[in-house]
Amino acid sequence: MHAGEISNLAQAQSLGEFLLDQDCLFVSGDSCLLGQGVKHRFKLPIANTDYLVSELQTQLRNHQGENDNTIAFGVLPFCKYEMAQFIIPEQVARWDKKVFSQWLNTQITEGSHTENPLKAVNYLQDRVHFEHTVQQAKELFDKALLDKIVLSKQVELEFEHAINRKHVLNQLLTQSQSGYHFAFPTESESVLMGVSPELLLRKEGETVTSNPLAGSIPRDPCSKVEAQHRAALFSSKKDRYEHAVVIDDMRQLLEPVCDNLAIPAEPSLLHTATMWHLSTVISGHLKDPSTHILALANQLHPTPALCGKPTKPAYQHILDLEGHGRDLFSGIIGWCDQQGNGEWVVVIRCGELKAHVAKLFAGAGIVAASDPSSEWLETEAKLKTMLNALSVQQAYTQFNK
Numbered sequence: 575m576h577a578g579e580i581s582n583l584a585q586a587q588s589l590g591e592f593l594l595d596q597d598c599l600f601v602s603g604d605s606c607l608l609g610q611g612v613k614h615r616f617k618l619p620i621a622n623t624d625y626l627v628s629e630l631q632t633q634l635r636n637h638q639g640e641n642d643n644t645i646a647f648g649v650l651p652f653c654k655y656e657m658a659q660f661i662i663p664e665q666v667a668r669w670d671k672k673v674f675s676q677w678l679n680t681q682i683t684e685g686s687h688t689e690n691p692l693k694a695v696n697y698l699q700d701r702v703h704f705e706h707t708v709q710q711a712k713e714l715f716d717k718a719l720l721d722k723i724v725l726s727k728q729v730e731l732e733f734e735h736a737i738n739r740k741h742v743l744n745q746l747l748t749q750s751q752s753g754y755h756f757a758f759p760t761e762s763e764s765v766l767m768g769v770s771p772e773l774l775l776r777k778e779g780e781t782v783t784s785n786p787l788a789g790s791i792p793r794d795p796c797s798k799v800e801a802q803h804r805a806a807l808f809s810s811k812k813d814r815y816e817h818a819v820v821i822d823d824m825r826q827l828l829e830p831v832c833d834n835l836a837i838p839a840e841p842s843l844l845h846t847a848t849m850w851h852l853s854t855v856i857s858g859h860l861k862d863p864s865t866h867i868l869a870l871a872n873q874l875h876p877t878p879a880l881c882g883k884p885t886k887p888a889y890q891h892i893l894d895l896e897g898h899g900r901d902l903f904s905g906i907i908g909w910c911d912q913q914g915n916g917e918w919v920v921v922i923r924c925g926e927l928k929a930h931v932a933k934l935f936a937g938a939g940i941v942a943a944s945d946p947s948s949e950w951l952e953t954e955a956k957l958k959t960m961l962n963a964l965s966v967q968q969a970y971t972q973f974n975k
């Protein structure tokens with residue numbers, strides 16, 4: 575399926591450098607898919623899934639390489655009326671993740687990541703705004719108009735000097751051992767970069783796998799407190815409900831297209847470098863193995879882990895309450911090949927990095943039992959993935975004092 579397997583540094587070094595303004599990266603488990611160079615960049619509407627899939631297939635056919643190993647990397651926005659961005663790279667290879675990290679490391683020259691002070695922090699939705707929207711959402715639950723809604727904030731960090739984006743990616747790979755790291759050069763000359771913990775869908779031949787997360791608590795450096803956090807999350811009725819809403823929605827969509835859909839009766843716990851989540855691994859055998867991954871992923875997206883339940887009214891209330899478009903944040907990012915296989919994760923724990931500005935995103939699932947202040951703190955904890963990678967966690971806290 576892929577042009578090559580890069581398993582040692584000598585092989586890697588013959589491939590030049592990782593160029594963030596044109597290369598695409600998607601990491602999964604111990605390996606990563608790296609697309610180098612842009613053979614073709616295009617956009618597609620996502621409102622009609624059949625159209626999306628058939629146009630994507632046409633583009634892949636039209637830009638096919640020598641083998642049948644052509645793949646497209648892409649990112650679908652949160653909003654169904656906006657356009658997805660795709661890149662078919664000049665060259666694609668599957669890399670050993672460790673080798674990729676070593677290769678990236680060799681490209682970060684000593685002294686190139688000296689201090690880069692934070693000049694300004696600008697909230698698109700500040701604490702007062704966010705907590706007020708949670709309160710407003712609670713009134714919608716009271717009127718039985720919604721079961722769940724995901725409310726988010728965006729924050730822009732302005733830096734004194736240009737951000738060393740390669741260094742930030744390197745930090746993400748070092749600081750977060752698990753999760754799906756990604757980097758995608760957007761059409762607006764920014765790089766969308768992060769490490770998502772949440773697999774929306776993987777398709778390998780006849781098998782599909784998903785790992786929805788919902789229900790969260792921050793990690794703690796003290797092992798005693800950490801154990802209390804885990805136990806509290808696992809037994810929290812509020813978080814269990816938040817999680818169940820997502821699982822029910824996914825079951826409804828996947829059951830008709832799968833034989834033997836396996837969904838554990840209760841969630842397990844999954845951790846990232848900064849958070850604990852309730853997690854459920856779902857797997858199924860496709861009734862029609864030729865089903866394209868995006869035919870399913872675009873129907874699942876946005877799940878109630880990013881939007882709410884029922885989906886349409888939740889979506890409408892998000893637009894009204896947040897007051898800013900999410901663009902690519904809380905969309906989905908991944909890749910697919912000509913056979914319709916691929917892997918797509920949700921666009922969270924990430925940032926859009928421009929020369930001097932990093933725009934970050936964090937959201938939280940809100941249900942009737944939510945407390946506005948705790949939900950705000952949850953979004954602050956979720957920002958840490960990127961704040962740590964940008965080395966500004968402390969400076970950011972100072973700004974908020």
Ligand SMILES: C=C(O[C@H]1C=CC=C(C(=O)O)[C@@H]1O)C(=O)O
Binds near residue numbers: 938
């Ligand atoms: C919206 C985010 O997280 C989602 C994914 C996992 C857990 C979530 C939660 O517990 O609220 C959110 O649904 C985010 O990280 O910005």
